[in-house]
Amino acid sequence: MPELPDVEILRQYLESTSLHKTIVDVDVSEPALVEGMSVQEFRQPLIHERMTDTARHGKYLLVNLDGRLWMVMHFGMTGGLCYYRRGDPEPSRTRIRFSFENGYHLAYTSLRNLGKVLLITSPKDFISARQLGPDALSQHMDYSVFRQAMGRKKGMIKPALMDQSAVSGIGNLYSDEILFQSGVHPAEPIHSLGEDRLRKVYASMKKVLRTAVQHRADPSLMPAQYLLPVRTQGGRCPRCRSVLQARKISGRSAVFCPRCQPEPVKTSMTPERQPRRLT
DNA sequence: CCTATAGCCTGACGGC
DNA sequence: TGCCGTCAGGCTATAG
Numbered sequence: 032m033p034e035l036p037d038v039e040i041l042r043q044y045l046e047s048t049s050l051h052k053t054i055v056d057v058d059v060s061e062p063a064l065v066e067g068m069s070v071q072e073f074r075q076p077l078i079h080e081r082m083t084d085t086a087r088h089g090k091y092l093l094v095n096l097d098g099r100l101w102m103v104m105h106f107g108m109t110g111g112l113c114y115y116r117r118g119d120p121e122p123s124r125t126r127i128r129f130s131f132e133n134g135y136h137l138a139y140t141s142l143r144n145l146g147k148v149l150l151i152t153s154p155k156d157f158i159s160a161r162q163l164g165p166d167a168l169s170q171h172m173d174y175s176v177f178r179q180a181m182g183r184k185k186g187m188i189k190p191a192l193m194d195q196s197a198v199s200g201i202g203n204l205y206s207d208e209i210l211f212q213s214g215v216h217p218a219e220p221i222h223s224l225g226e227d228r229l230r231k232v233y234a235s236m237k238k239v240l241r242t243a244v245q246h247r248a249d250p251s252l253m254p255a256q257y258l259l260p261v262r263t264q265g266g267r268c269p270r271c272r273s274v275l276q277a278r279k280i281s282g283r284s285a286v287f288c289p290r291c292q293p294e295p296v297k298t299s300m301t302p303e304r305q306p307r308r309l310t
Numbered sequence: 311c312c313t314a315t316a317g318c319c320t321g322a323c324g325g326c
Numbered sequence: 327t328g329c330c331g332t333c334a335g336g337c338t339a340t341a342g
Contacts, residue, residue: 034335063319090336107336109320124320143319145336186313195337204335281314284333 033090033106035167035200036243041104041112042087045094045137048114050082052131061126064141066149076100076150077129088158088166089199099152107145113138167200168240177233181221188224188232189217190281201236203283204259205243209235211258216292217285218278223295262286 033041057074059065065073077096084095092104104110113122117134127139127148139148151157164180165172180197181188191197192206201209210217212235215228224232243259246252250259256269266275268288276289 037335105336107319108334109336141319142321143334143336145319147337184312190313202335282316283335 033108033110034202034205034248035087035089035240036205036248038087038090038092038106038200039168039244040248041106042085042092044112044114045082045092046085048135049129049131049137050084052133052135053081054078054129055132056128056130058128058130059126060128061141061144063144064126064139064146064148066147068150073148073150077102086154088154089163089195090202091157091163093154093157101151101154101157103147103149103151103157104139105147107141107143107147109142110146111140113140162196163199164195164197165199167198167236168244172198174230174233177236178229181229184221186220187218187280188215188221189283189285191221192232192236193283198236200240203285204262205239207262207286208243208258209239211287211292212239214291216294217280217287219295258286258288 054077057077059070059074062070080096080100082094082102083097086093086095090105092106094102094104096102109124113125114135114137115122117130117136121128121136122138122140124140124142125138126141126144129137129139131137139146165176177198181191184191184194184197189206189210192201192209193203207217209232213228213232215224215232221229242254242257246254250257250262253259258269258275261267261269261275264277266286267273268275268291271288271290273288273290275286277284277286279285
């Protein structure tokens with residue numbers, strides 16, 4: 032679930048449920064989720080504080096606590112949030128529970144425990160220490176920044192889009208959707224794309240991510256002509272009805288339309304004939 | 311330097 | 327039904 036659009040929805044959710052309420056308790060039932068500090072060191076600074084603001088960078092949700100303290104949440108493959116009233120049944124797979132003075136809880140849930148939570152004092156320092164590239168939807172990520180980020184990479188376009196140090200926020204599902212909307216095969220080498228198709232990928236990236244956020248990152252609400260709702264075994268291309276193809280590309284399952292996203296032709300070019308590197 | 315692979319963790323699913 | 331392998335939308339450490 033949690034790629035950029037999903038995390039943005041989680042951010043909005045936390046923002047609309049949990050701000051400005053004093054935290055009276057923090058219960059961690061899965062200590063491995065807390066990064067770089069003990070459970071006590073994580074809990075203690077949060078108690079009696081209030082969440083006052085939120086931000087997001089790529090797949091990271093940042094929560095400001097009154098002063099200079101920030102809590103970072105990462106959701107791994109299976110994380111989520113659930114705000115619920117005390118006494119109501121606890122959401123399944125609740126790993127961390129924030130209790131507010133108003134009698135409500137915010138649960139950080141995770142099936143596979145692949146996420147992380149931690150405390151930091153500077154989002155800026157955190158982002159640079161983690162070597163995260165600009166957020167895919169940020170103003171700063173304009174075409175020239177995108178082209179530069181992609182130009183520095185070698186290999187195929189799909190893993191490049193998913194490289195958080197190049198562009199932050201795109202995962203397996205949305206990389207497939209972006210490439211489908213671009214008509215570009217996921218295994219296409221970046222340096223054979225050329226300017227116009229790279230521009231197309233960039234435009235699709237912005238469009239797909241914005242559209243996904245507008246539709247609450249819910250595949251079933253996505254517009255027709257989107258891959259996400261039919262991205263299953265035996266699914267058919269929403270555009271040409273071809274049977275979708277699945278293949279492992281650099282370790283991840285890629286799904287694409289063999290007709291709308293034609294396989295790049297492998298040519299054995301001499302170095303001099305290769306397209307000039309994008310810079 | 312780069313890219314590709316294995317591993318982390320838990321659960322769901324399909325085949326035998 | 328039960329067991330096993332495979333796979334799953336994350337990242338990281340290590341090997342090549």
